[in-house]
Structures are given as structure tokens and as C-alpha cells.
Amino acid sequence: MITVLFFAGIREEVGMDQLQVEKQDITVSQLKEYLQTEYQLSSLQQVMVAVNESFVTEDETLKDRDTVAFIPPVSGG
Amino acid sequence: MITVLFFAGIREEVGMDQLQVEKQDITVSQLKEYLQTEYQLSSLQQVMVAVNESFVTEDETLKDRDTVAFIPPVSGG
Amino acid sequence: MELFEITHSPISVEALINKVSRREAGAITTFIGTVREFTKGKKTLSLEYQAYEPMAVKMLSQIGDEIQQKWPDALTAITHRVGKLDITEVAVVIAVSSPHRKTAYEANEYAIERIKQIVPIWKKEFWEDGTKWIGDQLETVEYPEGKPSKGESM
Amino acid sequence: MELFEITHSPISVEALINKVSRREAGAITTFIGTVREFTKGKKTLSLEYQAYEPMAVKMLSQIGDEIQQKWPDALTAITHRVGKLDITEVAVVIAVSSPHRKTAYEANEYAIERIKQIVPIWKKEFWEDGTKWIGDQLETVEYPEGKPSKGESM
Numbered sequence: 001m002i003t004v005l006f007f008a009g010i011r012e013e014v015g016m017d018q019l020q021v022e023k024q025d026i027t028v029s030q031l032k033e034y035l036q037t038e039y040q041l042s043s044l045q046q047v048m049v050a051v052n053e054s055f056v057t058e059d060e061t062l063k064d065r066d067t068v069a070f071i072p073p074v075s076g077g
Numbered sequence: 078m079i080t081v082l083f084f085a086g087i088r089e090e091v092g093m094d095q096l097q098v099e100k101q102d103i104t105v106s107q108l109k110e111y112l113q114t115e116y117q118l119s120s121l122q123q124v125m126v127a128v129n130e131s132f133v134t135e136d137e138t139l140k141d142r143d144t145v146a147f148i149p150p151v152s153g154g
Numbered sequence: 155m156e157l158f159e160i161t162h163s164p165i166s167v168e169a170l171i172n173k174v175s176r177r178e179a180g181a182i183t184t185f186i187g188t189v190r191e192f193t194k195g196k197k198t199l200s201l202e203y204q205a206y207e208p209m210a211v212k213m214l215s216q217i218g219d220e221i222q223q224k225w226p227d228a229l230t231a232i233t234h235r236v237g238k239l240d241i242t243e244v245a246v247v248i249a250v251s252s253p254h255r256k257t258a259y260e261a262n263e264y265a266i267e268r269i270k271q272i273v274p275i276w277k278k279e280f281w282e283d284g285t286k287w288i289g290d291q292l293e294t295v296e297y298p299e300g301k302p303s304k305g306e307s308m
Numbered sequence: 309m310e311l312f313e314i315t316h317s318p319i320s321v322e323a324l325i326n327k328v329s330r331r332e333a334g335a336i337t338t339f340i341g342t343v344r345e346f347t348k349g350k351k352t353l354s355l356e357y358q359a360y361e362p363m364a365v366k367m368l369s370q371i372g373d374e375i376q377q378k379w380p381d382a383l384t385a386i387t388h389r390v391g392k393l394d395i396t397e398v399a400v401v402i403a404v405s406s407p408h409r410k411t412a413y414e415a416n417e418y419a420i421e422r423i424k425q426i427v428p429i430w431k432k433e434f435w436e437d438g439t440k441w442i443g444d445q446l447e448t449v450e451y452p453e454g455k456p457s458k459g460e461s462m
Contacts, residue, residue: 074271
């Protein structure tokens with residue numbers, strides 16, 4: 001199982017802070033495709049992805065119990 | 078009469094904060110020469126000069142009641 | 155004492171200065187990011203900051219490590235506030251101490267640039283006619299490498 | 309409220325920040341010059357600052373005018389302390405606010421450079437083996453023009 005976290009505009013679009021996905025051994029890119037199909041998300045193209053609080057690339061493979069966060073362009077400061 | 082102000086190392090060398098000089102219509106350069114002769118001052122070469130709180134050059138002419146300050150290299154900040 | 159923090163309360167600039175003050179420092183710079191009323195002519199009523207808090211703390215701490223690599227003499231503390239903020243309220247404070255002033259300025263400016271690149275914090279603007287989550291403010295819409303760079307020193 | 313001051317008392321950084329804080333500012337930078345224990349390996353016990361006070365205030369104010377010319381968006385406040393100071397005590401605080409951060413950094417650094425050129429304040433160092441009035445710290449012994457330049461914008 002993978003935990004997926006949403007923030008900012010994506011959180012508002014999805015309508016929830018997080019969800020659990022019953023998958024593993026898929027890539028970040030495959031997870032994105034799955035979520036886009038499942039939730040009709042418009043804004044997953046420009047987001048970065050963090051796994052367990054570290055930035056990763058799209059080809060990172062996800063393990064059971066990983067926490068994936070979608071990070072839209074940041075605007076702190 | 079001209080009021081002359083001393084600061085920092087020059088103040089310690091002269092042994093006073095200020096003095097009155099009974100002169101006028103002399104240049105800054107002439108005043109320096111006069112003070113160096115009168116007080117055996119070693120350190121008037123590298124100082125800047127302010128008249129009535131504005132920096133001036135050596136050829137500035139001093140009027141009666143001007144306040145002249147010798148400004149050694151500054152070290153604030 | 156934590157040098158890198160996310161807080162839900164008002165930030166004390168003095169507290170951050172105290173975190174980096176030390177006998178070998180001759181210079182301390184602070185950057186205080188405040189909520190500005192007008193951005194490109196548009197009037198902001200208030201802001202809301204949201205953070206992925208544990209990762210934001212981790213990234214702030216990474217910025218501290220990057221600064222340590224680039225300017226070994228510098229000591230950095232950063233606190234970013236989240237939640238709703240009014241005009242003139244303080245959103246972020248960066249304090250850097252160093253024996254010499256040049257380093258204190260450079261490292262401080264580096265920190266704010268990096269915050270705007272890699273720290274997962276988002277700003278929502280509230281205007282009279284609506285709201286919007288603001289994207290990347292570095293005028294780059296996409297990350298050419300697919301993720302933010304880790305900085306020269308990493 | 310005076311933006312440019314010489315004081316004989318401890319300086320409040322918060323007070324200076326408040327002087328420049330305003331609704332149109334998104335960035336405030338501060339520079340805090342503190343008494344450092346070691347300079348080039350030599351241990352300082354304490355410092356004494358002396359100023360030609362009325363002229364120092366006038367020159368600080370001139371620096372403010374120069375900044376206004378170069379960065380019209382910036383608002384600057386500077387307070388320099390005089391008298392005896394111990395290690396880690398604050399000698400000078402410069403606060404600059406601006407809508408954008410770049411200006412706040414640049415104008416702040418300009419201010420400290422100009423203070424070290426034209427403001428009649430002197431520092432006496434107290435060491436274990438003696439004292440000395442410190443000269444110009446910009447590594448230039450003489451002023452080629454016979455007096456400090458008035459800055460590009462003047």
C-alpha cells in the first residue's frame with residue numbers, strides 16, 4: 001500500500017489531503033497515470049514528486065508503505 | 078575665531094576634544110600647518126576635514142565662527 | 155534549539171538573531187519576508203501558507219547544509235510560518251551570522267532563493283474577487299530536470 | 309520617528325524593523341554589526357565607539373538619500389551605537405524595506421559600505437596587551453581624492 005499526499009491547488013482539486021493506493025512496485029510515472037485516470041486530475045504534469053520526503057524522478061519505483069507527495073511549484077518565502 | 082574638533086587617535090594625541098584658534102580667511106591646509114607646528118601633531122596628513130559638518134578639500138577657506146573637524150579614517154559599522 | 159522550523163505562530167526576529175549570535179560573528183543579516191499589499195497592481199487582502207511540514211523542515215535544513223558547504227563560517231537559522239497571514243505580517247525569517255559581512259549577505263540571499271526552489275510551502279492569495287494558489291515565483295514554470303536541482307555544492 | 313540615529317544605549321532590532329515596515333514592503337533586510345571576539349587572530353576584550361555625532365547623523369541621512377536615488381522603492385533606517393561595547397553586543401543596525409527582495413539586499417549592503425567610508429565614527433579596540441584606535445577598514449589607507457567620494461548618485 002502506498003500513501004499519497006496532496007497539497008495546495010491539487011489538494012483542492014482532489015478534495016482530500018491524502019489517500020491510500022493498494023499498489024506497489026510501480027513507478028512514479030505509472031502512479032501519476034493511474035491517479036489522473038481515476039480522479040480526472042488536470043494538474044499532475046507540472047508537479048514534482050517526493051517519496052518519503054525526498055525529491056525523486058518519474059522513474060523511481062515505489063515500494064510498499066512508501067509515502068508519495070505531489071509537490072506543485074512551491075511559493076514559500 | 079575658528080573652533081577645531083579632534084576625534085579618536087588625534088584627540089588622544091592632542092589631549093583635548095577641541096580648541097579655539099584666533100584666525101580666519103586661511104585655508105584648511107594652512108590651518109593644518111599651523112596646528113602641526115603648534116602642537117607637534119604627527120597624524121594630520123591622513124585625516125579628512127569637515128567644515129560645519131560637511132567634508133571639504135584642503136583649499137577650502139575658513140571663515141570666522143566656522144567649526145573645523147579633523148576626521149581620521151573612519152571605522153564605524 | 156532548532157535552527158530550521160515551520161511554525162503556526164508569529165515569528166520573533168530577535169529569537170532567530172539569538173540563535174545565530176556567537177562570539178566569533180561580526181555580522182548578522184536577516185531577511186524578513188512580509189505579506190505585501192499589492193502584487194503587480196492587484197490588491198491582496200490576506201495570504202494563507204500551507205506546508206508539507208516534515209519535508210519542509212528537512213529541506214530548510216538541507217539549505218543550511220548547502221550554506222555550510224559554500225560558506226563554512228556561516229551559521230544559518232530559518233523559520234517559515236504557515237496558516238493565515240495579514241498584510242505586513244512576517245511569513246519567513248532567515249538569519250545568518252558570520253565573522254565577515256560579505257558572507258552574511260551572500261549566504262542569506264542564497265537561502266531565500268533556495269527556499270523558493272525546493273521547500274514544499276505554498277501560498278494562497280485572497281483578493282476581493284477570489285483566491286488562487288500561487289505557483290513558482292522564480293519565473294520558471296517548469297523544472298527542466300524534472301525536479302529541483304540540489305545546488306552546486308551537493 | 310528618526311530614521312537615522314546615533315545612540316548611547318543598546319539598539320533594538322525590532323524597533324528598526326518597525327520603522328521601515330509598511331504595507332507595500334514584501335522584504336525587509338537587516339544588517340546587525342556585532343562586536344567580534346577575534347580579528348586576525350587577536351583577541352578583543354571590548355570596543356569603544358566614538359562619533360562626531362551631529363555630522364554622523366547627517367552622513368547616515370545622506371546615505372539614506374543616496375539609497376533613495378538609486379533604489380526609489382527602498383526605505384532605510386540606520387542606528388549606530390557609541391560608547392563601550394562588549395563581545396556580541398550590537399554596534400550598528402541597518403534595516404531596509406522594499407517591495408522586492410533584491411533591492412532590500414543591495415541597498416542594505418550599500419549602506420554598510422558607505423558607513424565605512426563617510427560616517428565619522430571611530431572604533432577603539434581593547435586587547436589584553438593594550439588599546440588602539442582602528443583606522444579605515446576598507447583596506448584603502450588613503451582617499452585618492454582627498455575626501456570620500458559622494459557616491460555615484462550624488
